[in-house]
Amino acid sequence: MLAGARWEEVPEIMAKLDNESVLTALKTVMDPDLHRDLVSLNMIEDLSVVDDRVTFTLVLTTAACPLKDQIEGDARSAVMKVPGVREVTIRTISRMRKPKDPTADRKALPGVASVIAIGSGKGGVGKSTVAANLAVALAATGARVGLLDGDIYGPNLPRMLGVRRQPSTRDGKVLPLEAWGLKFMSMGLLVDEGEAVVWRGPMLHGAIKSFLHDVEWGDLDYLLVDLPPGTGDVQLSLIQQTWVVGAVVVTTPSTVAIEDAVKAVAMFAKLHVPVLGVIENMSYFECPSCRTRHEIFNSASAEERALAMGLPFLGAIPIHPDVREGGDSGKPVVLEKPGSPYARALVEIAGQLARRVSIQAHAAPVPSAV
Template structure:
């Protein structure tokens, strides 16, 4: 018995429930279904997605494929192609910054690997295909230039600082503007002015994500950011032991107090897997951040073990190299994926109101 014939309209109707991972609105409403063809048992579909959702392209392709196979009559052979869609960011905060999501990476205390996670998050999103900027707002202890191997000073063109380009990642840091070894001794108003200038007077261009490496603890810069721009949310980094978790809880409370949503928790230094005997050592305990995240009702984005190679690459300024290491890459890729997936789920659950044309 031959398979029941179908037409293009049936395919397009089945696609109406598929949401754009960036906006949460149906692809059909945003003219992102670019081509549909039906030839016998073969169904070919082309959809357009932005670089913002690049980490989720393969997920979306798989979802659309499975949805069509289950929705259409007969055993259809479905092929889904994804083409790039250019959708520039809108200016936010009244300071000329054009970024779709601004994400602060913070911690309750120093020494938990916050900057390593912030840099890795930015590198991972960039490698996935997103347009990413990285602002080192840790004015007192800027370590982002070291982690990326950058020593050059930024230049100014038409009264705008030009961020340093590191493999396509745009980066700016106070560490590039002060001589090595010199301390920055500033009070609150000067910090506010510096962060404002970094956001307003840096030529960031069109960004999908601006990742901000925050100073450790709770203080002035968090207040400054909450006043300057609408932050998408914050990622909190901690280690598994109780004393670090206590400080992480304070950081979460601080972000909540200034109305910055918590996008998730990352557990760094989760364990050490000995390369000599393959035995796992929970040096700082294990799983504490996951349990605390569940207790507080915030997402857990992933864990990063203690790995000598990660430390060596950070010291050598080769943080991008972690994504070429089969032992390190899965941990950082998981964090990037979990973050973007959670953002997409939030948009899907609360998409913008439909326009009058579709009522």
């Protein structure tokens, strides 16, 4: 009971609307992934209360956050419940948290918040196709995205993105090409089409180093690196050259592909790169005339294996000629056939990936203050 206040005045005093009462309400709203409230996550900025109108900025961890509407809605309804509030205006922005490299001995990419490796054990499982479409889908949300073709011997991304030009340079740095709202770089831009790159391991190391540090990536929320299949030199170089926030493993549901995916997971574990999740590509075929689902590989389930290994399953993409056609013609299917089951699956997976990156970034060790 407030000193000196009469009983009949209490409701009025309680109804006094100020920043404090709004923040108290916002402290009850949790980020569903990070399991902490919006205030302690520093997600509320520029709060102002004028008469019965509340305005604030909601700072999300990523523009690609699929929970954006839910968090915004929860924040709005919590504030609307504060006595005296008539109007709530929320400006939603995003700012990625850039976690510190726990070992701090790898050269950071100054403007890049998170480097994500896309790997697989086996070739031909659709890793490049998935990487290109995920990058495009993330960029379509407004996130700043780069895509690095780490497949030095078999660079497919210029074809899949439909862009093949010699990149230019500025102040000794190579400028990445821009396509579909993202920046990208590939060995395929530096050699003539059809020419083979015949290099030994140490040269690969130099190429990866150059692609990371001599390319003007600028400010990026995500840099996706499409790795060659296997567990070899490029994978090692990438991880030695910069800090990778996490890896995604792509597989098909065939037994051999899953066996190789398990090896890729083991490699990332050995290199202390967290696996953000597993994607099953060419999961099934839905016959356009009879609508029956055909399990082409009809064998294993990547989802079961992922869950058995304690890894998140990010989603399944059906096999469909449009997906291949999108890659061959340089028009990523997420933009060319939006609303199709395969485009929807890819967009959904991009959102799941963004969630896992945010969770990983918040779980990363915070540098000691001393």
